[in-house]
Amino acid sequence: xxxxxxxxxxxxxxxxxxxxxxxxxxxxxxxxxxxxxxxxxxxxxxxxxxxxxxxxxxxxxxxxxxxxxxxxxxxxxxxxxxxxxxxxxxxxxxxxxxxxxxxxxxxxxxxxxxxxxxxxxxxxxxxxxxxxxxxxxxxxxxxxxxxxxxxxxxxxxxxxxxxxxxxxxxxxxxxxxxxxxxxxxxxxxxxxxxxxxxxxxxxxxxxxxxxxxxxxxxxxxxxxxxxxxxxxxxxxxxxxxxxxxxxxxxxxxxxxxxxxxxxxxxxxxxxxxxxxxxxxxxxxxxxxxxxxx
Amino acid sequence: xxxxxxxxxxxxxxxxxxxxxxxxxxxxxxxxxxxxxxxxxxxxxxxxxxxxxxxxxxxxxxxxxxxxxxxxxxxxxxxxxxxxxxxxxxxxxxxxxxxxxxxxxxxxxxxxxxxxxxxxxxxxxxxxxxxxxxxxxxxxxxxxxxxxxxxxxxxxxxxxxxxxxxxxxxxxxxxxxxxxxxxxxxxxxxxxxxxxxxxxxxxxxxxxxxxxxxxxxxxxxxxxxxxxxxxxxxxxxxxxxxxxxxxxxxxxxxxxx
Numbered sequence: 001x002x003x004x005x006x007x008x009x010x011x012x013x014x015x016x017x018x019x020x021x022x023x024x025x026x027x028x029x030x031x032x033x034x035x036x037x038x039x040x041x042x043x044x045x046x047x048x049x050x051x052x053x054x055x056x057x058x059x060x061x062x063x064x065x066x067x068x069x070x071x072x073x074x075x076x077x078x079x080x081x082x083x084x085x086x087x088x089x090x091x092x093x094x095x096x097x098x099x100x101x102x103x104x105x106x107x108x109x110x111x112x113x114x115x116x117x118x119x120x121x122x123x124x125x126x127x128x129x130x131x132x133x134x135x136x137x138x139x140x141x142x143x144x145x146x147x148x149x150x151x152x153x154x155x156x157x158x159x160x161x162x163x164x165x166x167x168x169x170x171x172x173x174x175x176x177x178x179x180x181x182x183x184x185x186x187x188x189x190x191x192x193x194x195x196x197x198x199x200x201x202x203x204x205x206x207x208x209x210x211x212x213x214x215x216x217x218x219x220x221x222x223x224x225x226x227x228x229x230x231x232x233x234x235x236x237x238x239x240x241x242x243x244x245x246x247x248x249x250x251x252x253x254x255x256x257x258x259x260x261x262x263x264x265x266x267x268x269x270x271x272x273x274x275x276x277x278x279x280x281x282x283x284x285x286x287x288x289x290x291x292x293x
Numbered sequence: 294x295x296x297x298x299x300x301x302x303x304x305x306x307x308x309x310x311x312x313x314x315x316x317x318x319x320x321x322x323x324x325x326x327x328x329x330x331x332x333x334x335x336x337x338x339x340x341x342x343x344x345x346x347x348x349x350x351x352x353x354x355x356x357x358x359x360x361x362x363x364x365x366x367x368x369x370x371x372x373x374x375x376x377x378x379x380x381x382x383x384x385x386x387x388x389x390x391x392x393x394x395x396x397x398x399x400x401x402x403x404x405x406x407x408x409x410x411x412x413x414x415x416x417x418x419x420x421x422x423x424x425x426x427x428x429x430x431x432x433x434x435x436x437x438x439x440x441x442x443x444x445x446x447x448x449x450x451x452x453x454x455x456x457x458x459x460x461x462x463x464x465x466x467x468x469x470x471x472x473x474x475x476x477x478x479x480x481x482x483x484x485x486x487x488x489x490x491x492x493x494x495x496x497x498x499x500x501x502x503x504x505x506x507x508x509x510x511x512x513x514x515x516x517x518x519x520x521x522x523x524x525x526x527x528x529x530x531x532x533x534x535x536x537x538x539x540x541x542x543x544x545x546x547x548x549x550x
Contacts, residue, residue: 154408161390161398161411168387175385175455176402177373 007256009137011249012144013201014220018228018248019151019241020194021221026229026240027155028167028187033089033218034074037096038067038192040214042199044100047109047209056117060143060200067196068189070096075185100211107211116204117143136205143201147194148241154190163187195221216271223275224248230282251278294461294494295322295345300354302340302518314340314518318354326525327488327495329505331537332515333545338498341515342466345496347371358461373403376455376493378448380467385451388440392431392450395439396420399454423453427483445476449483456487463488465497469504477501481508502534502541512537516544 017039024032042063049059070092078088101107115121118136127135154160162183166173170180195217203209228247232238251274258270302315314337322328332338343349345356347368356364363371378385386395397412400420417435424432427449431442439447448468456463465484469477485508488495499505505512512529514522514537522540524532 156411157408158397158401158406158411159408161394162406164390164394165387165398168389169384171379171384172387172398174369175372175377176398177369178406179367179369 003256005134005137007253008249009140009205011252012137012140012245013198013205014224014252015144015198015245015248016147016201017195017198017217018221018224018244019147020191020198021218022225022229022240022244023151023163023187023191023194025222025225026167027164028184028191030078030085030167030184030188031089032071032074032188032191033086034070034092034096034188034192035089035195035218035221036214036216037093037100038070038195038214039199039202039217040100040209040211041070041096041103042067042196043203043209043213044104044109044211045196046200046203047104047111050111050114050116050204051109056115056120056204059204060117060197063200064193064197067199068193070196071188071190071192072185074192075181075188078188079181079184097211100214104209104211109209111203111207111209114207116207117201118204140201140205144245147197148245151194152239152241159186163190216268219271219275220248220251223271223278224251226282227251227278294324294359295320296355296357297321297344298355298357300344300356301352302337302344302349303352306352315344315351315354316518318518318520320520322494322496324494325492326511327509328497328511328513329509330496330498330513330515331500331502331505331541333541335517336515337518338515339466342377342464342496342498345462346375346377346464374461375464376460376462377464377466378451378455378468380470382444382447382451382471385454386439386447389438391436391438392424392442393417393420393435395450395454396424396435396457399457402458423457427453445472445480448472448476448480452480452484452487456491456493459491461494463493463495465495465499467498467500470500484508502537506532506534506537514540 017035021032021035024030045063045066046059049062050056074088074092077083077091078085083091118139123135155164162173162176162178163186166180166183166187173180173183199214202213224247225244226247227250228243228245229240231247232243254274255271258274259267262270297318297320300315300318302313304310304312304314320341330338330341340349344351347363347366351364354364355362358374387398390398393412397416400413400416420435421432429446429449431446431450439450442450448471452468468484469480472480481504484497487493495509497509510529511525512522512532513520521544522537
C-alpha cells in the first residue's frame with residue numbers, strides 16, 4: 001500500500017515533467033535536453049525562496065517562470081543563432097548546472113523543518129490528523145490535474161493550434177504569415193516552465209534540493225511520453241495528456257519493481273535497459289513533412 | 294501590381310561553383326493577370342517564385358508590390374498577402390491535425406493567434422460549404438486527420454486553405470505535378486474556378502503544356518534565367534501546344550539534351 005502511494009506520488013510529480021517533454025518531443029518535434037537543467041532549476045529556485053520564508057505556493061509560480069526563461073534561452077539559441085536543436089539543449093543544460101548552483105548557493109539545501117505545499121500551518125488547521133499521510137498524494141493529484149486541464153484547454157486555443165502546426169509543418173505556419181521561430185520559442189518556454197514546476201514540487205516533496213537531481217530527467221520524461229502515447233495510440237477517446245500521465249506512473253512502477261530486485265548502483269543500467277525495451281516495443285517511427293522550397 | 298526590376302541571383306557565390314541564374318531580370322505583373330510559366334528544369338521558374346515569396350534572397354534588384362518595396366521584407370510578412378500551393382501536397386496542410394483544425398488555422402491567417410477558442414463553431418457551416426464545392430466528400434470528414442487523406446484531397450485542401458482569406462497574390466508551384474492525370478485535371482479546374490471567383494492575380498509554374506495553353510491570360514516560357522516567350526491577351530489565345538512544344542525542342546537542342 002505504501003509502495004503504491006509512493007509510486008503514484010512520484011509518477012504524478014514526474015507526470016508534470018512528462019507533460020512538458022510531451023510539448024517539445026511530440027508537439028514541437030524538438031529533442032530538448034534543457035530538461036536536465038530546468039528540472040533542478042525549479043528545485044533550486046524553490047529551495048532558496050522557501051529558506052527565505054516565501055510562501056511555498058508562490059514558489060510554484062516563480063519556478064514556472066524561471067523554467068520558461070530557460071526555455072526561451074534554448075529557443076533563442078536555436079532560432080536566432082541557428083544552432084541545432086539537440087546542441088541548443090545541451091548548451092543550456094550545461095549552463096544551468098552553474099546557474100542552479102549559484103541560485104541555491106550550495107549543492108545541497110535541506111528543507112526538513114521548513115514549510116512546504118505539503119506541510120504548512122494552513123493545511124494542518126483544516127486537515128484532520130488521520131488524513132495527513134495521504135495529503136501529499138491528494139495535493140500532487142490536484143496540482144497535476146490542474147496543469148493537465150490548463151494544458152488541454154490551451155492546446156485548443158488559436159495559439160495552441162499554431163503550436164501544434166509548427167511541429168507538424170513549419171512551412172504552413174510561415175504561409176499563415178507567422179514567424180515559425182517565435183512559435184517554437186513559445187513552446188519551449190511552456191515546456192520548460194512545466195518541467196521546472198515539476199522540479200519545484202519534487203523538491204518540496206523530498207524536502208531537499210540536490211544539484212544532481214536533474215540528471216536523467218529527460219530520460220524519465222521521454223520514457224513516460226513514449227509509454228503513454230504508444231500504449232493508448234489506438235484509443236482516441238483518451239487524451240494524449242492523460243496517456244502521458246498514465247505513462248509516467250507506469251514508468252515509475254516499472255522502476256520501483258526493478259529496484260526491489262537489484263542493488264541501488266544498478267539503477268542507471270536498469271533505467272537504460274527499460275528505456276531501450278520501451279523504445280523497441282513501441283517502435284517510434286518519425287514522420288515529418290520534408291520541405292523543398 | 295508586382296514589379297521585379299534588375300534582379301540578380303547567384304547560386305554558391307564566391308565559390309568555383311558560382312552560377313548566375315538571373316542577370317538583370319525584369320518582370321511586371323498586372324492586377325488580375327493569370328500567368329502560366331513553362332520551361333525546362335533549372336530554367337529559374339521555381340527560383341522566380343521563391344524570390345517573389347521571399348524564400349530566397351536576391352543579390353541585387355528590387356521587388357515592388359503595389360508600389361511598396363518588399364525586397365528586404367521577410368517571407369512570413371509577405372505571406373500576409375500571398376497564398377502559395379506547393380508541388381508536394383504534404384506542404385500545404387498539417388497531417389496530424391484534423392480537417393476542421395486545418396481550416397480554422399487557414400481562416401485565421403493574418404489575424405492574432407491568441408487564447409480564444411481555436412475552432413469557431415459558427416464558421417463550421419461555411420467550411421463545410423467550401424469543402425462541398427470540391428466534390429470530394431470532405432465535408433463529412435471534418436474530424437478526420439488530414440494525414441489520412443490522399444494526395445489529391447490534400448492538394449485540394451491546400452488550395453482551399455491558401456485562398457481562404459483575402460490575398461492579393463496566388464502562387465502555384467507545379468501544384469498538379471504530383472497528382473494522377475485525372476486528379477490533376479480536377480485540381481486545375483478548381484484552381485481556375487477559385488481564381489475567377491476571387492479575381493486573384495496568379496502566377497502558375499507548370500510542366501503541363503496543355504494547362505499552360507488552356508488556362509490563364511498570359512503565357513511565359515523561361516530558359517536559363519531569361520524569359521524567351523511572353524504572350525498576353527489575344528496573342529496568348531492563338532498559341533497552341535505545338536508551338537510551345539517546338540520552341541521547347543529548339544532550346545533543348547541548344548543545350549544538347
